[in-house]
Amino acid sequence: MTKDVLRFEHVVKQFEGTTAVKDLNLTIGDGELFVLVGASGSGKTTTLKMINRLIEPTDGNIYFNDKRLIDTNLRDLRWNIGYVLQQIALFPNMTVAQNIALIPQMKHWSKEQIRETVDEMLTAVDLEPKQYRDRMPAELSGGEQQRVGICRALATKPPMVLMDEPFSALDPISRTSLQDMVLRLHKKMKTTIVFVTHDMNEAMRLGDRIAVMREGVLQQVATPEEIAANPASNFVSDFFASAAPEVLDTPLIELRRFADRSTEAGEAQEGDPLRAILTPLGEGKSVTVACQQGNFKVNATQVMAFLADVAKD
């Protein structure tokens, strides 16, 4: 691992008597996709919001590039840390382009530069700029909105981006494709990402390293493989186990790249979970799945190939 960009030292956060985060010590490396995972009330969101000082710690210190956060100019700090919200919160009075241009504008970028950035960002999240630039947020689907939300956070290419359960309100299909998109963007832009989720599956899928939290206490920080192999506690292993069956909930569209094209009528929908077609597969039949991008036919062997691929991740 390269150098640390973020370091928590004995960080404590108390809210009116209850302790949300207890003596947290944590380092996040440069360019890492770091996932904080835990149930609600685990302190993961509080930990995230202390990074851009939406919440101030009660005790301890957080260092960003070896400088204490409280010694940093608040505005500079926030302009250097992108933020993606669970509620998405695109400003409804602004177009898609105006939303993305928000921080570049505050930084007094030239109009030309802003326009280029907007188009570049939209393209990066698979939204056709010409078609989407001038739309209002209300005209977009949830998944499209969060793509724009990510564009807004990444527009100035900040060294770090915080994502607070960004996909928890989305449908499974959009969630999966957005997860892929985050992985792709991360690979391309090398931005440090701190990602909060309650979904162990999502954590395993995305994280370079995962921090499991419970009731304000850090349980384990490790790569997904290490967590799978050596859970630090019963809690972590249970939490991990709870995630495993969810592979059966994978929408069928995920199988497409392993399957054959088909012109037959669909017997199942692209959004249906994998478990729905287990019976016919078990009987050695293949199943045709109706899909917008073209129907496909999948058999048991191909499903096994998919599972092998998931296990490899």
Add this chain to the structure above:
Amino acid sequence: MQALWETFLDQRGTLLTKLVEHLQLSLIALLLALLIAIPLGIWAQNHDRFAGFLLQVTGILQTIPSLALLGLLIPIVGIGTAPSIIALVVYALLPIFQNTYTGLHEIDPAYKEAEEAFGMSKPQRLVKVELPLAMPVILGGVRTAAVLIIGTATLAALVGGGGLGDIIMRGINLNDPTLTLLGALASALLAILFSWFISMFSKWRWQVSVAVLGALVLGFGGYATYQAVAPKPETIVVAGKLGSEPEILINMYKDLIEQADANVNVELKPNFGQTSFLYSALKSDKIDIYPEFTGTVVSSLLKPSKKQAAQIAEGQDPYPIAESLLNKQDLSLGKPMAYNNTYAVVVKKAWAEQNGITKISDLTKLSTPLKAGFDVEFNAREDGYKGIQSKYGVSFTVNTLDSSMRYQALNRGQVQVTDGYSTDSQIRQYHLLALEDDRKLFPVYQGAPLMRTQFAKDHPKLTAALNQLGGKISEADMQEMNYEVNVQGKSASAVAKTYLTKHGLLKEAR
């Protein structure tokens, strides 16, 4: 409907002027209320306890009856547009403040978190996100305020603030319901239009709305500044009480003053209000001249000494007494006109000629008692029917009637005698005769221009011009002129001009 349309055609000039006045009054009040309530609503966001307090205060202010509020404001800021605008602003504060506060307060906290996380400054948050998001709610409040203001602004007429209320008041005073209806309809229509206009605001992009608002402010501000800065001749304000007679008189004053001094601009305020209101307006410099009656001065405005009161009761001319009382108040009364606008005993002209009757004392000649229809007050007054009985020794078979019915009753022959005022237009309309009060029972009410002594000293030319009316205009002249205005619907200014020209007081081609 026909009558309304005719009144509209007849009054459209006045209507337009009053409409503009009304709009000006309402807009100024609305803008002031916006300038106060919106910043207050914004500021209250971070001061929750104060916000609660402010909501209470604005709520309480709103419960004060508008009429009472105007009355309370007069001693502080005087009369005219100032108290009207203040009262209107007070009423508009609550809806605008409340909606600004709630509109901003109810913005989804997620947006506020986003603003903060993106490092937006407070002004940026307000201008770029929060105000635009709260705009529909704020505009709702502005709309409520505007409708409230336009309706309440009709009350401005009561304190000389002008506007459509003037037309409504005049309709009430002239007992002309179509005129009242016209004023009320115009006010209602204005409110609807305004409300529509503001609802359009919320459909435009907010930058457009701000631009339109800015243009309005600049327009009115510029107009007001132009008016304040532009050189203009001295303006003399001449006001009159309610009704056609004072309106005719002040039009005469205007013609005479402008003939005497071309550099003077006369502003007329007809139907300005009741006696005591005009009197205090004159004393506080709000108006410069108004026609007043000698009888009114000694009976209700000022208190004569016992000796003076006795002289008046004996039938002496009250003019010198009124004049000396007024001088003590630093006021001067010009020369009185000829006519005496007092109680009168009225009979049919044809009947009077038949019986050779011209004076009240002639009634003693008749053998059978006459049927009389008197108004309740006249019937009971010492200087009314009681005085007729004692001073003239004449008795009638009396029916008491409401004052509005008496002329019709006389005209239809239901009664032979009635009471009235000596310059009533009905005397001319129904061919009646006001009998001469030969034993001087009725108090003398002669009209003369009243002004501040200092003003009279500063404007000797004008005083002289107004004194030309001294001894002019008989009761019959006044009856005729009132008839032309009230019944024939001529304009007071035309009637005034015709009289002055006919009597050589006004040179025709100026």
